[in-house]
Amino acid sequence: MTNADETVAPERGNTPIAECISTISEALERHDLAKVREVAAGLENPDLADVIEELAPEQRVELIEALGADFDFEVLTEVDEKVRDQISEALPNDVLAKAVTELDSDDAAYLLESLEADDRQEILDQLPQSDRAALERNLLYPGETAGRLMQADFVAVPPFWTVGQVIDFARDTEDLPETFSEIFVVDPGFHLLGSVNISRLLRTKRDVPINTIMEADRHMILATADQEQVARQFERYGLMAVPVVDSDERLVGVVTVDDVVEVIEQEADEDAKLLAGVGDERLSDSVREIAPPRFLWLLVNVLFAMVSASIIDLFGGSIEQMVALAVLMPIIASMGGNAGTQTMTVTVRALATKELSDMNVRRVALREVTVALINGVLFACLLSALAILWFGGAGLGVVIAIAIMINLLVAAVAGMLIPLGLQRLGFDPAVASTVFVTSLTDVVGFFAFLGLATFWLL
Amino acid sequence: MTNADETVAPERGNTPIAECISTISEALERHDLAKVREVAAGLENPDLADVIEELAPEQRVELIEALGADFDFEVLTEVDEKVRDQISEALPNDVLAKAVTELDSDDAAYLLESLEADDRQEILDQLPQSDRAALERNLLYPGETAGRLMQADFVAVPPFWTVGQVIDFARDTEDLPETFSEIFVVDPGFHLLGSVNISRLLRTKRDVPINTIMEADRHMILATADQEQVARQFERYGLMAVPVVDSDERLVGVVTVDDVVEVIEQEADEDAKLLAGVGDERLSDSVREIAPPRFLWLLVNVLFAMVSASIIDLFGGSIEQMVALAVLMPIIASMGGNAGTQTMTVTVRALATKELSDMNVRRVALREVTVALINGVLFACLLSALAILWFGGAGLGVVIAIAIMINLLVAAVAGMLIPLGLQRLGFDPAVASTVFVTSLTDVVGFFAFLGLATFWLL
Numbered sequence: 001m002t003n004a005d006e007t008v009a010p011e012r013g014n015t016p017i018a019e020c021i022s023t024i025s026e027a028l029e030r031h032d033l034a035k036v037r038e039v040a041a042g043l044e045n046p047d048l049a050d051v052i053e054e055l056a057p058e059q060r061v062e063l064i065e066a067l068g069a070d071f072d073f074e075v076l077t078e079v080d081e082k083v084r085d086q087i088s089e090a091l092p093n094d095v096l097a098k099a100v101t102e103l104d105s106d107d108a109a110y111l112l113e114s115l116e117a118d119d120r121q122e123i124l125d126q127l128p129q130s131d132r133a134a135l136e137r138n139l140l141y142p143g144e145t146a147g148r149l150m151q152a153d154f155v156a157v158p159p160f161w162t163v164g165q166v167i168d169f170a171r172d173t174e175d176l177p178e179t180f181s182e183i184f185v186v187d188p189g190f191h192l193l194g195s196v197n198i199s200r201l202l203r204t205k206r207d208v209p210i211n212t213i214m215e216a217d218r219h220m221i222l223a224t225a226d227q228e229q230v231a232r233q234f235e236r237y238g239l240m241a242v243p244v245v246d247s248d249e250r251l252v253g254v255v256t257v258d259d260v261v262e263v264i265e266q267e268a269d270e271d272a273k274l275l276a277g278v279g280d281e282r283l284s285d286s287v288r289e290i291a292p293p294r295f296l297w298l299l300v301n302v303l304f305a306m307v308s309a310s311i312i313d314l315f316g317g318s319i320e321q322m323v324a325l326a327v328l329m330p331i332i333a334s335m336g337g338n339a340g341t342q343t344m345t346v347t348v349r350a351l352a353t354k355e356l357s358d359m360n361v362r363r364v365a366l367r368e369v370t371v372a373l374i375n376g377v378l379f380a381c382l383l384s385a386l387a388i389l390w391f392g393g394a395g396l397g398v399v400i401a402i403a404i405m406i407n408l409l410v411a412a413v414a415g416m417l418i419p420l421g422l423q424r425l426g427f428d429p430a431v432a433s434t435v436f437v438t439s440l441t442d443v444v445g446f447f448a449f450l451g452l453a454t455f456w457l458l
Numbered sequence: 459m460t461n462a463d464e465t466v467a468p469e470r471g472n473t474p475i476a477e478c479i480s481t482i483s484e485a486l487e488r489h490d491l492a493k494v495r496e497v498a499a500g501l502e503n504p505d506l507a508d509v510i511e512e513l514a515p516e517q518r519v520e521l522i523e524a525l526g527a528d529f530d531f532e533v534l535t536e537v538d539e540k541v542r543d544q545i546s547e548a549l550p551n552d553v554l555a556k557a558v559t560e561l562d563s564d565d566a567a568y569l570l571e572s573l574e575a576d577d578r579q580e581i582l583d584q585l586p587q588s589d590r591a592a593l594e595r596n597l598l599y600p601g602e603t604a605g606r607l608m609q610a611d612f613v614a615v616p617p618f619w620t621v622g623q624v625i626d627f628a629r630d631t632e633d634l635p636e637t638f639s640e641i642f643v644v645d646p647g648f649h650l651l652g653s654v655n656i657s658r659l660l661r662t663k664r665d666v667p668i669n670t671i672m673e674a675d676r677h678m679i680l681a682t683a684d685q686e687q688v689a690r691q692f693e694r695y696g697l698m699a700v701p702v703v704d705s706d707e708r709l710v711g712v713v714t715v716d717d718v719v720e721v722i723e724q725e726a727d728e729d730a731k732l733l734a735g736v737g738d739e740r741l742s743d744s745v746r747e748i749a750p751p752r753f754l755w756l757l758v759n760v761l762f763a764m765v766s767a768s769i770i771d772l773f774g775g776s777i778e779q780m781v782a783l784a785v786l787m788p789i790i791a792s793m794g795g796n797a798g799t800q801t802m803t804v805t806v807r808a809l810a811t812k813e814l815s816d817m818n819v820r821r822v823a824l825r826e827v828t829v830a831l832i833n834g835v836l837f838a839c840l841l842s843a844l845a846i847l848w849f850g851g852a853g854l855g856v857v858i859a860i861a862i863m864i865n866l867l868v869a870a871v872a873g874m875l876i877p878l879g880l881q882r883l884g885f886d887p888a889v890a891s892t893v894f895v896t897s898l899t900d901v902v903g904f905f906a907f908l909g910l911a912t913f914w915l916l
Contacts, residue, residue: 018817044676046694054817170661179657179698181639198656199637203628218502235723236504238716240637257715258696261722265693268726269807272733276803277796283804283813283822291829294800295836301796302837305789306844312788316781323774326784330770330791330900331763338735338759338893342752345734346741349727355741359476359512364741371749378753379760386764435796442788 164206336441343415794899801873
């Protein structure tokens with residue numbers, strides 16, 4: 001049973017996705033629809049999404065048509081944007097309208113939004129009233145907010161019902177979400193009074209009034225709240241489901257932790273990528289999409305590198321007299337860049353996870369400067385010994401020692417101040433911090449080393 | 459109601475944590491225990507954990523004693539390791555034993571593990587049999603595995619029970635987990651037959667047999683599986699709760715998505731930090747803890763920088779003749795480093811999220827090389843124009859153009875091959891990729907530029 005991953009494989013067993021793709025593709029060519037259905041039935045939605053992405057455009061539509069009613073349109077929320085656009089253009093609007101009624105409202109909103117305005121309206125017009133209302137509640141809110149992330153279908157009951165009435169309501173009502181973990185208790189104006197986890201409901205006798213077992217919700221989210229803040233709140237307080245309210249404090253939906261998992265992953269991923277100047281790239285993006293932003297990032301780098309080059313030019317005469325300076329100067333610049341990147345990464349991540357606050361910023365700053373001083377002294381000894389052994393002359397050793405200490409201190413201070421400053425100015429601290437920090441340590445490194453050498457040695 | 463965060467604040471309202479800390483600290487000094495309890499009652503566990511971390515060591519224990527039975531020991535799983543050690547040493551073992559019985563088994567295991575071996579045994583001996591069994595099941599498995607992450611308390615029923623019997627069992631049994639979302643159906647040997655989401659249970663008539671509504675679990679996790687793989691599976695398949703089985707396929711626990719949220723955040727965080735050489739640092743670490751690993755990372759950098767310096771030294775004569783080479787060479791090296799970091803970051807993240815696989819690695823490699831060629835040509839034009847304007851002489855322009863194209867191509871190839879190679883060798887691709895890539899582009903940049911200049915221009 002143990003496979004390479006040490007987790008137990010889902011039903012498709014150990015068949016690699018690549019194999020499913022070729023099997024399905026060949027079966028489609030042969031019009032062997034039974035085979036297509038058989039392979040697809042063994043796949044879960046994210047796997048089927050991978051298959052669809054790799055098929056040729058016309059085969060994608062053939063596959064969906066072959067699966068007919070067995071095709072879960074949630075799969076389309078998992079495929080790449082371009083693939084989704086291609087498929088939703090190829091499928092007739094009434095098929096899409098049927099798909100939308102079967103989806104959770106957040107997934108339906110996501111799917112609808114990728115359509116052209118007139119198609120979207122035509123599909124909305126075809127929906128039953130209750131589906132349309134929930135969906136429009138999601139569409140009210142812009143992307144990346146709690147209102148878009150939330151499930152607008154939820155179970156809400158009045159406070160005077162008993163546990164038995166709630167259970168009977170759940171048993172008799174067709175139009176409830178497929179799974180839910182909280183029952184919300186609301187007043188006639190849909191203001192939230194409290195909630196009951198259904199495991200609590202299950203364990204309570206039928207004649208108990210619901211308002212005696214409900215708990216006040218310590219956490220509520222405004223529908224306009226940014227999804228990243230929502231994610232932080234879930235993570236910090238270990239939440240499973242949180243009610244979403246509008247500006248009049250009326251219950252409009254519920255965000256569950258599984259909706260948030262993807263947001264958390266995305267945000268952390270984004271930070272790592274922003275630091276390298278490849279912010280919103282996806283692996284599926286084409287050359288045309290990624291080349292221009294990467295060009296811009298490198299261009300900013302060139303502009304800063306020209307500043308460092310001008311510093312070197314300033315001391316061109318010294319280099320002509322003492323070529324050892326040209327040999328050693330990149331070492332000082334690169335040390336500063338690396339040390340600055342260390343402090344900066346720690347700062348950026350601590351800001352992102354809200355660990356760094358006014359409460360501890362002084363302690364962290366003191367720690368970073370102390371580390372810079374300690375490592376500065378150690379590398380000053382090491383590099384001056386290296387310089388003396390390589391080129392002779394104690395003077396060069398002293399100059400490189402002082403230059404490296406200055407540069408590591410500047411790296412520590414800039415590594416903290418630049419992300420903090422960017423955040424205070426309202427930017428994401430991960431954006432462009434790298435280029436600022438490494439450019440500054442280049443300039444300071446070259447200037448300190450070449451400047452000191454020029455005035456003392458030549 | 460709207461506060462700055464646009465989410466609705468928990469009960470403590472807008473009182474900043476810093477204020478709670480000083481209020482509690484002052485109240486403890488005055489022995490005003492009523493005030494202490496009042497402020498603490500308004501705090502949720504993660505907030506109370508923050509307060510405890512910032513208090514003086516003796517005040518931490520005073521606070522816990524003041525709260526008495528109101529203190530939720532889950533708070534101790536949220537404080538920093540050193541703070542937890544200090545508190546658990548200061549508290550008597552019988553208080554800790556009582557605490558452990560009240561915790562979920564995964565939290566209890568986490569807490570117990572931080573104790574010294576003899577204290578741990580003494581506490582285990584004081585536990586009731588059922589608590590000890592669950593706890594020991596967690597402690598069986600090493601850290602960072604599913605077995606440690608799982609909740610070893612769960613609700614399991616035989617297949618021949620009806621829905622009504624299950625509900626009555628849940629109502630009448632004291633010793634169930636506080637909240638649960640799945641009922642597991644097992645045979646007498648505790649082998650998993652299927653599971654029922656409790657919202658499904660709630661909506662089904664009492665006389666229906668449970669085995670007619672249970673669903674086969676498409677996902678199971680081996681207790682020995684790595685927590686990162688578990689997290690990926692939850693994320694990919696949007697899972698809420700997954701049963702954990704031992705090597706004999708017996709049900710031993712359940713991992714829920716809220717346990718996984720922290721793992722996902724940690725793993726993404728780790729990648730961003732590993733790339734900068736500050737892998738397992740925490741913000742609360744002391745200077746003594748972070749200085750040595752940072753020193754080592756910088757030392758590796760110095761060793762690689764010496765290789766670049768030797769390349770420059772090799773062409774010392776050329777630099778003496780033409781100081782423009784020393785001015786321009788850092789531009790080429792830094793361009794290569796930045797372009798290489800772009801490709802490398804994309805590769806490292808795509809490997810981490812399992813987006814990059816044998817299926818698409820050729821397409822991605824082709825894309826990266828194409829981008830390098832396009833940007834290479836653009837920067838070749840730009841930099842050769844710059845060089846000619848700055849220093850005159852078309853020769854220098856041609857040399858810098860060729861050098862930058864070579865370096866951007868090498869950056870793209872190395873940015874993919876180095877993380878892929880590290881992974882194939884069994885290392886985390888994020889470790890040390892940066893230093894390898896940027897050192898290589900430094901060496902190649904200096905060598906190509908100075909070498910071409912020496913043979914063509916001098």
